[in-house]
Amino acid sequence: MKRQLPIAIAATIGFITLFGWFVEEPTIKSFVDDDATQWFDILASFAMFLGALNLLKMQAMKVIRKQRGWPYAALAIAGFTFSFTAGFIMLGAYSVEITEFSNSASIAPILAGEINQDVLGTQNILSVIPPGDTYTIRAPYFTEGGAESVVEQINAAGGTAEIRAAEWGAHIATRGSLFNWMFRFIFTPLSATMFALLAFFVASASFRAFKIRNFEATLLLISGIIIMLGRVPIGGNISAWFIFYIVVLALAAGVNTWFKNRTYTLIAVVGGLLVVTIAGFITGWPIDQPGIFYLPVLQDWIYNNPNVAGARAIMIGIGLGIFASSIRYILGIEKSYIGE
Amino acid sequence: MEKFLDFIVRAGSLDRRVIFVVIALAVMLPLFFPLGLPIRPTNSSQQVYDVVEELEAGDKALLSFEYGPSTKPEIHPMAVALLRHLLSKDVKVYITCLWPDGQFMALEALEQVADKQYGKVYGEDYVLLGYRPGAEAIIKGLVSNIRKVFTVDSQGDFLDDIPMMAGVNQVKDFDFLFSASAGYPGTVEWVQYAADPVGVTMSTGTTSIQVNEVMPYVQSGQIKGILGGMPGAAEYESLIGQAGIGTSGMDAQSVAHIVIVAFIIFGNISFFIERRRSKKY
Numbered sequence: 001m002k003r004q005l006p007i008a009i010a011a012t013i014g015f016i017t018l019f020g021w022f023v024e025e026p027t028i029k030s031f032v033d034d035d036a037t038q039w040f041d042i043l044a045s046f047a048m049f050l051g052a053l054n055l056l057k058m059q060a061m062k063v064i065r066k067q068r069g070w071p072y073a074a075l076a077i078a079g080f081t082f083s084f085t086a087g088f089i090m091l092g093a094y095s096v097e098i099t100e101f102s103n104s105a106s107i108a109p110i111l112a113g114e115i116n117q118d119v120l121g122t123q124n125i126l127s128v129i130p131p132g133d134t135y136t137i138r139a140p141y142f143t144e145g146g147a148e149s150v151v152e153q154i155n156a157a158g159g160t161a162e163i164r165a166a167e168w169g170a171h172i173a174t175r176g177s178l179f180n181w182m183f184r185f186i187f188t189p190l191s192a193t194m195f196a197l198l199a200f201f202v203a204s205a206s207f208r209a210f211k212i213r214n215f216e217a218t219l220l221l222i223s224g225i226i227i228m229l230g231r232v233p234i235g236g237n238i239s240a241w242f243i244f245y246i247v248v249l250a251l252a253a254g255v256n257t258w259f260k261n262r263t264y265t266l267i268a269v270v271g272g273l274l275v276v277t278i279a280g281f282i283t284g285w286p287i288d289q290p291g292i293f294y295l296p297v298l299q300d301w302i303y304n305n306p307n308v309a310g311a312r313a314i315m316i317g318i319g320l321g322i323f324a325s326s327i328r329y330i331l332g333i334e335k336s337y338i339g340e
Numbered sequence: 341m342e343k344f345l346d347f348i349v350r351a352g353s354l355d356r357r358v359i360f361v362v363i364a365l366a367v368m369l370p371l372f373f374p375l376g377l378p379i380r381p382t383n384s385s386q387q388v389y390d391v392v393e394e395l396e397a398g399d400k401a402l403l404s405f406e407y408g409p410s411t412k413p414e415i416h417p418m419a420v421a422l423l424r425h426l427l428s429k430d431v432k433v434y435i436t437c438l439w440p441d442g443q444f445m446a447l448e449a450l451e452q453v454a455d456k457q458y459g460k461v462y463g464e465d466y467v468l469l470g471y472r473p474g475a476e477a478i479i480k481g482l483v484s485n486i487r488k489v490f491t492v493d494s495q496g497d498f499l500d501d502i503p504m505m506a507g508v509n510q511v512k513d514f515d516f517l518f519s520a521s522a523g524y525p526g527t528v529e530w531v532q533y534a535a536d537p538v539g540v541t542m543s544t545g546t547t548s549i550q551v552n553e554v555m556p557y558v559q560s561g562q563i564k565g566i567l568g569g570m571p572g573a574a575e576y577e578s579l580i581g582q583a584g585i586g587t588s589g590m591d592a593q594s595v596a597h598i599v600i601v602a603f604i605i606f607g608n609i610s611f612f613i614e615r616r617r618s619k620k621y
Contacts, residue, residue: 033484040477041489048473167496173447173470183444188409195410199596203363204356207603211611221608225601231548231571233377234594300382303555312556 003340007332014330056080086178093166093177094141096150099134100160101126107159111137114150136164141176223302230299239287240294241280247293248272345613352610359603366599370591377594379587384558385575387565388543391516392422397430399515400508402540404530405449407522408441411547416445417573417586418545419520423453425580427460432504434514436490437471438478438525443494462495463502470494475525479533483511510538517542523550531557545572 013036019025020032055076062073086092096114101107104126112122114137129135141147147163154161166174174180212218229235252268259265283289291297328334381389395401403422407415426433435450437443446468454460462468469490472478481489486509492498499505507513517540521527527544535542541564546554548569557563567576570593573586 033480034488037474037477037481037484038488041472041474041481044474044477169492170494170496173443173468173494180444183441187441188412188444191409192412199367200360200363203596203600203603204359206600207354207356207359207607210604210607212608221604225604228597228601231568232594232597233379233571233574233590234598236380237377296380296382303551304559307552308555308559311552315556 003335003338006338007335010337011330011332014326018326018330052080083179083182086182087172090142090178091165091168091171092142093171093174093180094144094147095164095166095176096137096141096147096154096161097134097164098137098154098159098161101129101135103158106157107154110150110153110157111135138175142178142181223306226295226298227302230295230297230302235295235299237287238295239285240290240292241276241285243293243295244276244290245273248276348606348610349613349617352607352614362599362603363596366595367592370595371588374588375591375594377591379571379574379578379590381575381579382568382572384566384568385572385579388422388545388567389425389565389576389579391541391543391564392425392429392431395426395429395431395516398432400432400434400513401426401516401518402511402514403433403435403446404517404519404521404526405435405437405442405446406439406526407445407520407547408439409445411522412445413585413589414547414569414573415520415522415545416449417570417584417589418567418576419445420449420453420584421573421576421580421582421586422518422520422545422567423449424457424582425576427454427458427465428580430465431516433466434504434508435466435468436478436482437469438475438529439522440471440473443468443471447494463497464504467502467504468494469499476529476533479511479525479529483534483538485509486511511540512538514540516540519544521545521550522547526550527554527563528557531562536562543567545576 016028017032017036020028020036023029059073059076059080061067063070063077067073098107098111104123108119108122108126111117111126112119115122117125126135137150141150144163144165151161151163165171166177171177172179210221210224212221229238249269249272252265252272255268256265288294288297325334329337392401403419403426405419423433433454435446437446450466450468454462454466458465460466469486470493472489474481478489487499490499493502511517511534517530517535519527519530519542521530521544527546527550530542530544534540542562543565544554544563545567546569548571551566551568554563554566558566567573570586570589573584574590577584577587
């Protein structure tokens with residue numbers, strides 16, 4: 001029963017979901033489109049919760065057992081605790097709402113300091129607010145105390161102000177919340193730095209590993225260079241005729257390797273260079289002609305032909321694999337999800 | 341000559357820290373001293389521009405932010421440029437996020453474009469629905485009934501209280517769909533579960549590396565145009581006539597690519613000399 005029940009549930013839901021795509025039956029369609037997706041959302045939310053607990057458990061075990069790299073695990077726990085505190089406990093995101101500012105001359109200097117404006121500019125802002133409307137200072141107040149001191153100053157200056165806190169959930173996206181601050185000033189720079197390092201490693205790895213060892217490697221290298229240069233503006237500024245000359249010299253090198261005869265090589269070099277030069281003079285050396293030697297055109301061709309062919313083959317393969325796996329799940333052949 | 345060849349062979353085993361310094365300079369210098377290289381829009385970028393250009397004031401565009409700080413340099417400039425184009429045409433913009441970081445990226449873009457540049461009103465001209473976990477299921481939910489996925493927006497306001505949400509219930513109510521995507525869930529899922537079954541016109545902006553994966557959908561017409569990485573963003577900026585961070589980044593990327601190609605060529609020359617010598621002896 002412990003084995004059969006999950007398999008039966010998976011098979012039934014699998015069949016219904018599959019039929020939902022092919023059968024125009026309102027109840028099944030409603031289940032697939034609305035109910036099943038909402039179940040999935042709920043499960044996904046719980047999965048995040050379980051994932052967080054699992055992360056904590058794994059890292060805590062590492063720290064307790066003093067396993068290799070345990071200080072990193074301790075740092076992960078500290079980061080998690082800080083994020084949790086910022087997201088759920090120390091919400092922050094307080095703002096100050098001024099409801100009465102008829103005494104704008106005395107309020108403006110206080111407000112100017114909070115919104116980084118000059119006093120005259122602040123007075124102008126206050127003067128255009130219609131009577132009965134309010135003005136909200138959206139400076140980042142992480143604590144209630146910070147907002148409270150501004151409220152006290154405004155009230156003492158003859159105005160009326162109140163503290164407003166962002167709603168639960170909305171505080172994440174509000175400037176002045178600790179979580180928002182953490183995302184902008186800790187997570188963003190760290191994440192961007194890690195990704196930016198890739199450029200350095202790509203350069204170093206290309207220098208060492210991108211070698212013309214055989215035909216396939218040569219093909220990869222040439223297409224890599226065309227893509228790298230053709231995608232950026234500098235590639236568009238390299239004349240097609242320059243590439244044409246390089247191709248002629250490469251062909252002459254091929255003639256030399258093949259025939260091992262100096263005369264033939266000389267004929268190939270001189271003849272090739274002459275043909276390209278005469279053609280250039282006749283056509284007026286247009287930068288993007290002949291198109292076959294213009295890097296952006298070549299790059300576009302590689303993207304749209306060999307690349308798409310390869311991508312399609314991979315996609316079809318993945319599709320067939322997903323289909324086969326799904327059938328195995330629906331028919332109860334695949335049982336890895338119940339630990340078998 | 342032999343000494344020169346020796347030098348090249350020795351340089352072939354260049355310390356990687358030297359390479360790092362050269363790359364750092366290649367990226368930094370053009371940022372301080374821009375070259376102003378001309379940007380030529382590709383067909384796929386032009387296609388995105390044409391699709392947006394066909395939209396009229398009051399039309400509804402659904403934008404999905406699926407990227408984070410790591411891919412921000414590639415995707416964010418195009419998201420900003422697209423927002424500029426849409427809001428300048430008074431198209432109503434609805435934003436969802438399939439990635440949790442996407443909400444922060446969307447906020448930043450909206451603050452820069454909707455608030456500061458165009459002075460648009462939240463809830464009337466644009467709305468940020470926010471993030472929900474669930475990947476494809478969220479897309480499928482939006483196709484079926486937006487209000488079952490989002491009861492409130494990112495500010496905690498009920499959808500029924502937001503003026504521009506009146507009459508917007510499903511993905512098919514939108515005139516245009518754009519996925520700013522850096523991976524899964526992203527463009528491919530939007531095509532498979534929303535744009536294709538519903539028939540909404542869709543375009544996308546992805547990282548350069550993702551273009552390979554998405555290109556088959558562009559070629560088949562399921563996606564109308566693609567902005568590929570920072571070059572795509574720069575091309576879009578040139579099309580709308582507002583240079584931004586994508587354009588300024590292209591000089592740096594151009595020089596960095598040239599330097600990498602130079603390293604590859606140099607590494608191969610060294611490799612050939614070494615191989616010839618080993619054959620000789």
